[in-house]
Amino acid sequence: xxxxxxxxxxxxxxxxxxxxxxxxxxxxxxxxxxxxxxxxxxxxxxxxxxxxxxxxxxxxxxxxxxxxxxxxxxxxxxxxxxxxxxxxxxxxxxxxxxxxxxxxxxxxxxxxxxxxxxxxxxxxxxxxxxxxxxxxxxxxxxxxxxxxxxxxxxxxxxxxxxxxxxxxxxxxxxxxxxxxxxxxxxxxxxxxxxxxxxxxxxxxxxxxxxxxxxxxxxxxxxxxxxxxxxxxxxxxxxxxxxxxxxxxxxxxxxxxxxxxxxxxxxxxxxxxxxxxxxxxxxxxxxxxxxxxxxxxxxxxxxxxxxxxxxxxxxxxxxxxxxxxxxxxxxxxxxxxxxxxxxxxxxxxxxxxxxxxxxxxxxxxxxxxxxxxxxxxxxxxxxxxxxxxxxxxxxxxxxxxxxxxxxxxxxxxxxxxxxxxxxxxxxxxxxxxxxxxxxxxxxxxxxxxxxxxxxxxxxxxxxxxxxxxxxxxxxxxxxxxxxxxxxxxxxxxxxxxx
Numbered sequence: 001x002x003x004x005x006x007x008x009x010x011x012x013x014x015x016x017x018x019x020x021x022x023x024x025x026x027x028x029x030x031x032x033x034x035x036x037x038x039x040x041x042x043x044x045x046x047x048x049x050x051x052x053x054x055x056x057x058x059x060x061x062x063x064x065x066x067x068x069x070x071x072x073x074x075x076x077x078x079x080x081x082x083x084x085x086x087x088x089x090x091x092x093x094x095x096x097x098x099x100x101x102x103x104x105x106x107x108x109x110x111x112x113x114x115x116x117x118x119x120x121x122x123x124x125x126x127x128x129x130x131x132x133x134x135x136x137x138x139x140x141x142x143x144x145x146x147x148x149x150x151x152x153x154x155x156x157x158x159x160x161x162x163x164x165x166x167x168x169x170x171x172x173x174x175x176x177x178x179x180x181x182x183x184x185x186x187x188x189x190x191x192x193x194x195x196x197x198x199x200x201x202x203x204x205x206x207x208x209x210x211x212x213x214x215x216x217x218x219x220x221x222x223x224x225x226x227x228x229x230x231x232x233x234x235x236x237x238x239x240x241x242x243x244x245x246x247x248x249x250x251x252x253x254x255x256x257x258x259x260x261x262x263x264x265x266x267x268x269x270x271x272x273x274x275x276x277x278x279x280x281x282x283x284x285x286x287x288x289x290x291x292x293x294x295x296x297x298x299x300x301x302x303x304x305x306x307x308x309x310x311x312x313x314x315x316x317x318x319x320x321x322x323x324x325x326x327x328x329x330x331x332x333x334x335x336x337x338x339x340x341x342x343x344x345x346x347x348x349x350x351x352x353x354x355x356x357x358x359x360x361x362x363x364x365x366x367x368x369x370x371x372x373x374x375x376x377x378x379x380x381x382x383x384x385x386x387x388x389x390x391x392x393x394x395x396x397x398x399x400x401x402x403x404x405x406x407x408x409x410x411x412x413x414x415x416x417x418x419x420x421x422x423x424x425x426x427x428x429x430x431x432x433x434x435x436x437x438x439x440x441x442x443x444x445x446x447x448x449x450x451x452x453x454x455x456x457x458x459x460x461x462x463x464x465x466x467x468x469x470x471x472x473x474x475x476x477x478x479x480x481x482x483x484x485x486x487x488x489x490x491x492x493x494x495x496x497x
Contacts, residue, residue, distance in 0.1 A: 032340075034197070035340040041268075044274055045269035048253050048272070053113070053125070056246050058132055059243055059245070063094075063235060069137060072227070084218075085220070091133060101126075102125075103126065120195070127205075135209060141218065154208060158205065158208040165199070165204060244380065248414065251394065253406075256269045271346040274339045278335060279354045281327075282325065286321075286360060307430075308432065315438055317362070323474065326471055327471060330467040330470060331464065332347060356415075366422055375428070382421055382424070386417040393412055451470060
């Protein structure tokens with residue numbers, strides 16, 4: 001990959017990454033807040049379960065149109081405005097219809113999900129999902145127009161608002177209620193608890209959408225039904241792919257209350273949900289890479305050097321994923337204080353989930369072969385196989401091993417679909433991935449992890465010092481093998497060429 005293109009991809013990944021990582025990190029700080037402030041882990045289990053449903057519904061309501069927009073906008077740049085507005089109107093209509101249905105039947109949906117006392121939770125989440133689905137196209141438009149700074153600013157705006165509203169309702173209001181209840185008793189209910197998580201979300205989403213309006217109307221409305229049919233023909237298989245993909249991420253949290261019922265199930269789901277969030281840093285990196293990489297592969301497709309570029313991108317993705325993995329597992333004794341001690345019984349799932357996220361990221365990197373060859377149905381088939389694995393894994397493992405069964409089912413799911421995609425893709429678009437180098441880093445990372453598990457002195461400082469030496473050794477290896485200091489911006493100023 002030419003140096004200029006590497007820098008472009010790195011720059012955009014950095015901007016998307018900073019916004020995504022910073023945004024998700026700030027939002028992640030809500031996890032400690034919830035674990036320390038909410039009445040019990042069962043309350044956080046409610047948040048985990050309903051947001052799992054939200055993630056699934058969001059994929060359904062976007063029905064692959066983001067990727068479809070990139071595919072057709074890049075193919076026909078002069079008509080990209082028509083592609084944008086056609087996609088936007090389509091998503092807008094379906095989102096409005098969804099919101100209306102949820103509002104009308106909120107009591108029925110609440111009863112089905114076991115929240116019959118709180119139908120307003122369902123109503124709020126229905127509106128949130130509808131707005132987020134609609135906003136996905138304007139955000140895709142910003143990525144297409146190479147405006148990562150504006151994209152990042154709007155994403156961070158939502159995060160800042162959401163954190164502020166959560167702090168207001170869950171921390172400030174209870175304090176005010178103790179000293180001056182008359183100031184807030186006209187809108188605040190001390191017993192509403194977890195409901196304010198969803199109130200904060202809907203308020204933040206609404207305000208973010210107002211700031212997104214200039215980009216919603218950035219192009220002249222030009223709806224073309226024939227174009228929509230072409231986009232849908234490409235995108236609808238991605239809906240199957242997306243549903244299967246998100247189910248692979250969230251189905252365990254949807255199924256858990258049915259596999260382990262009652263208060264025990266809700267409490268264990270809360271523990272699993274909170275400890276899973278500790279592994280979110282890996283998902284942040286994967287998401288940041290995806291934001292820059294998806295437009296990159298479509299734009300790069302016509303370049304004769306594209307295949308080598310894809311191979312290089314994969315290698316560096318794996319290297320930095322392993323670095324994040326080691327950083328998390330080596331310092332878990334410090335990171336665990338991010339959640340309340342009540343949740344520490346679930347820390348053992350963190351390494352399993354981290355590796356699952358690495359598999360997921362590699363699978364996304366591999367997905368370029370069926371996206372670029374317009375064989376999106378193949379991706380759907382592979383993801384459906386993963387869904388079958390995760391359903392079977394949860395049904396078999398959860399009754400025996402609790403939430404550890406969820407983690408191992410996810411591990412098996414992503415590991416299998418990663419391998420299937422790799423071997424299938426070799427027949428269609430053989431990319432010269434440097435498996436020798438990737439395998440070498442993988443073996444070293446595994447060895448460091450095994451050694452670290454045997455560092456168990458009574459002194460936390462001693463443990464951290466020894467584990468830091470291991471991490472520095474891995475960093476030194478990366479610099480020596482693939483990332484000389486002279487190639488790193490800023491640092492290269494202090495290194496002789």
